[in-house]
Amino acid sequence: MKHLIRSAFVIGRRDFTATVLSKAFIFFLLGPLFPLLLGGLFGGIGAQVANRTEQPVIAVTFTAPDFARLSAARDRIAPALPDPGLVKFVHYAPAADSNAQVRALLKSKSPPIRAVLTGNLDQPRVTGAVGGDAGLLNQLRLTLADARSPQPPQQPPAIAVTEVAASSGSLAHDRVFTAQIGQMLLFFLTVLLSGMLMSQLIEEKSNKIVEVIAAAVPIDAMFLGKLFAMLASSVVGIVVWISAGALLIQTIKHGGVQTLPPPAVGWPAFLALAIIYFAMNYLLLGSVFLTIGAQASTAREVQTLSMPVTFGQVLLFGFASTAIGASDSNNAIIAAIFPLSSPMVMLARAAERPELWPHLVAILWQALWVAVILRIGAQLFRKTVLKSGPRTSLWRRLRRT
Amino acid sequence: MLRSASSNPASGALAVEARDLVKDFGDTRAVDGVSLAVPKGAIFGLLGPNGAGKTTTLRMLLGIIDPSSGTRSILGHQRPLEAASEIGYLPEERGLYPAMHARDAIAFMGALRGLPLGEGRRRADALLAGHDLGDWARKPIRTLSKGMAQTVQLLGTIVHKPRLIILDEPFAGLDAINQGRLEELIRREARSGVTIIFSTHVIAHAERLCEHIAIIARGRVAFDGQVDEARSRLRSIVRLRTRAEDGPWRSALPDSARRVGGEWVFELPQGGPEPLLKALIDGGAGIDTLAIERPGLHDAFVAIAGSAAAKDMGQEKPQ
Numbered sequence: 145m146k147h148l149i150r151s152a153f154v155i156g157r158r159d160f161t162a163t164v165l166s167k168a169f170i171f172f173l174l175g176p177l178f179p180l181l182l183g184g185l186f187g188g189i190g191a192q193v194a195n196r197t198e199q200p201v202i203a204v205t206f207t208a209p210d211f212a213r214l215s216a217a218r219d220r221i222a223p224a225l226p227d228p229g230l231v232k233f234v235h236y237a238p239a240a241d242s243n244a245q246v247r248a249l250l251k252s253k254s255p256p257i258r259a260v261l262t263g264n265l266d267q268p269r270v271t272g273a274v275g276g277d278a279g280l281l282n283q284l285r286l287t288l289a290d291a292r293s294p295q296p297p298q299q300p301p302a303i304a305v306t307e308v309a310a311s312s313g314s315l316a317h318d319r320v321f322t323a324q325i326g327q328m329l330l331f332f333l334t335v336l337l338s339g340m341l342m343s344q345l346i347e348e349k350s351n352k353i354v355e356v357i358a359a360a361v362p363i364d365a366m367f368l369g370k371l372f373a374m375l376a377s378s379v380v381g382i383v384v385w386i387s388a389g390a391l392l393i394q395t396i397k398h399g400g401v402q403t404l405p406p407p408a409v410g411w412p413a414f415l416a417l418a419i420i421y422f423a424m425n426y427l428l429l430g431s432v433f434l435t436i437g438a439q440a441s442t443a444r445e446v447q448t449l450s451m452p453v454t455f456g457q458v459l460l461f462g463f464a465s466t467a468i469g470a471s472d473s474n475n476a477i478i479a480a481i482f483p484l485s486s487p488m489v490m491l492a493r494a495a496e497r498p499e500l501w502p503h504l505v506a507i508l509w510q511a512l513w514v515a516v517i518l519r520i521g522a523q524l525f526r527k528t529v530l531k532s533g534p535r536t537s538l539w540r541r542l543r544r545t
Numbered sequence: 546m547l548r549s550a551s552s553n554p555a556s557g558a559l560a561v562e563a564r565d566l567v568k569d570f571g572d573t574r575a576v577d578g579v580s581l582a583v584p585k586g587a588i589f590g591l592l593g594p595n596g597a598g599k600t601t602t603l604r605m606l607l608g609i610i611d612p613s614s615g616t617r618s619i620l621g622h623q624r625p626l627e628a629a630s631e632i633g634y635l636p637e638e639r640g641l642y643p644a645m646h647a648r649d650a651i652a653f654m655g656a657l658r659g660l661p662l663g664e665g666r667r668r669a670d671a672l673l674a675g676h677d678l679g680d681w682a683r684k685p686i687r688t689l690s691k692g693m694a695q696t697v698q699l700l701g702t703i704v705h706k707p708r709l710i711i712l713d714e715p716f717a718g719l720d721a722i723n724q725g726r727l728e729e730l731i732r733r734e735a736r737s738g739v740t741i742i743f744s745t746h747v748i749a750h751a752e753r754l755c756e757h758i759a760i761i762a763r764g765r766v767a768f769d770g771q772v773d774e775a776r777s778r779l780r781s782i783v784r785l786r787t788r789a790e791d792g793p794w795r796s797a798l799p800d801s802a803r804r805v806g807g808e809w810v811f812e813l814p815q816g817g818p819e820p821l822l823k824a825l826i827d828g829g830a831g832i833d834t835l836a837i838e839r840p841g842l843h844d845a846f847v848a849i850a851g852s853a854a855a856k857d858m859g860q861e862k863p864q
Contacts, residue, residue, distance in 0.1 A: 147626075151657070154653070154656045166644070355640065356701075358609045359604075
């Protein structure tokens with residue numbers, strides 16, 4: 145065991161330094177920051193555009209007194225309606241040719257008009273693209289009804305409000321949100337990072353150094369070293385990205401990261417579990433990828449294998465996401481037991497359920513599977529790439545593994 | 546004749562011992578019952594044409610691949626990886642990380658064999674300087690010439706001061722100067738008590754370096770023993786030129802004697818040169834010249850492995 149760990153360390157140290165000290169690693173670190181930056185930039189612009197365009201404008205060709213009553217009615221009911229969906233009325237004096245006026249107004253670009261309200265308060269008529277927007281029509285009906293028979297202004301009754309930090313309903317909602325975010329982050333980070341493991345052995349195989357390594361250290365140590373080296377490189381990347389992300393949240397969200405919905409196990413335990421589950425997810429999927437990639441002899445073969453592998457990951461993510469909001473359901477338990485989806489499911493559980501002991505069991509279970517997959521991968525590598533081992537049945541090989 | 550490992554001295558005096566190694570790749574038997582006994586401190590040559598099974602045998606000895614059947618012991622260990630820190634291995638297909646600096650590549654190869662990285666770098670600097678590559682110590686492997694890179698890999702093979710060095714076709718691809726340097730390095734290591742096994746398909750290298758050889762042909766050991774033993778399997782060749790064309794002296798020549806360009810060429814008779822000489826002088830041959838040539842390793846190889854294998858071996862000439 146000591147030899148295995150020492151050998152894995154030698155391999156891992158080489159791979160880690162070769163990765164982190166390369167110029168390409170700078171681009172690797174910056175890569176995910178570009179979308180973050182661009183997302184923030186375009187998101188801000190998009191929000192401004194949305195703010196400008198989301199308030200529907202209705203052109204009104206009522207007489208001036210009718211329009212005044214309509215505007216007054218709108219002002220009365222405005223506080224009870226959602227702000228972005230509240231209609232804005234713009235008055236136009238009625239023209240002789242009403243149809244021509246409507247057509248002209250609907251073509252107007254400044255302001256862009258959603259619909260034209262013609263006629264009068266008693267016989268209103270709406271022309272425009274409002275068929276699919278029941279909310280808009282209901283708002284118009286409500287406003288017209290109030291304009292026809294104005295309600296005397298009343299003082300709304302006072303309601304005593306006792307604010308609590310969280311209720312069961314709000315907590316459940318928030319924790320599901322945290323679970324979703326956590327699981328999604330875990331998935332994306334693993335997709336982004338563990339795929340690199342597919343090509344990890346190409347270098348050794350193409351420059352023949354695999355022969356030197358295989359003669360000096362156990363193949364298991366080579367797999368283990370490569371896996372942990374890439375995990376360590378990924379952690380360096382994640383530290384950079386999370387720091388940048390936290391800085392961004394701190395900058396754009398009032399109150400910063402502290403305002404994110406708290407997970408059931410609490411933030412410190414959740415973050416610790418998130419790190420462990422990321423490592424486990426990476427090691428589990430990575431060991432599978434390393435095993436698959438080890439069978440490929442060229443970069444082209446690795447590229448060909450990448451797409452089905454990514455689809456496989458998406459399926460696992462879909463499977464794991466069925467556990468969100470139903471931690472004790474059969475689905476969730478099966479997904480937690482299945483090693484490749486287990487880390488994602490258990491992270492979601494950490495957001496939703498406060499017990500810690502299931503995590504200890506899950507981590508041990510996942511670690512066991514990392515060892516099993518690595519062992520199988522190493523055996524397969526010896527058998528298929530190094531062409532080693534006596535001809536034995538798969539069952540015997542598995543039993544021996 | 547196949548010398549079995551059991552006929553060798555006690556295992557304690559053997560660096561490597563293999564018994565009945567067999568390796569099958571699918572339906573192809575690459576190695577078929579190879580037994581070897583390599584004494585400690587020997588320079589042991591594994592001779593054979595391409596595809597004879599030399600590399601597969603070495604890979605089995607090193608534990609890179611497992612034999613389909615048979616056993617091997619390397620420096621007293623049944624599992625070769627247990628002796629990894631005492632073994633240096635230069636594979637036939639050379640390979641280094643192109644972006645690695647020369648000294649780091651050597652230190653890395655040492656680290657794989659248990660040498661601390663710092664010590665490995667220190668030794669790498671000294672080794673590189675000793676091989677006129679001191680200026681290249683901090684240059685990436687990709688900037689080195691092929692010969693330089695091969696030297697770097699060879700230095701990586703010995704940086705951890707192994708007790709056993711296994712070199713698979715070490716002379717392949719080297720120019721005459723570097724072949725000479727490598728031969729000198731092998732001799733130097735052997736003088737310090739290191740056991741060296743190398744495979745080659747160039748007989749001249751084995752002839753110059755080895756005390757012990759094994760000849761492998763078609764996956765089998767055709768001969769395993771000392772070079773002299775291989776040679777002694779053949780009788781010396783006598784080349785005789787006489788002034789007399791005929792006479793009683795002719796009865797001293799064996800029936801197989803043949804005329805080659807005015808010379809009689811035949812195997813030295815069983816009794817040795819003295820009775821032959823006496824019979825020639827007494828028979829009035831009038832000896833002009835008489836040369837007794839000891840057979841070379843190539844002749845022994847032809848006799849042992851067959852002329853077809855020898856033809857394969859002869860494809861690459863030593864420099």
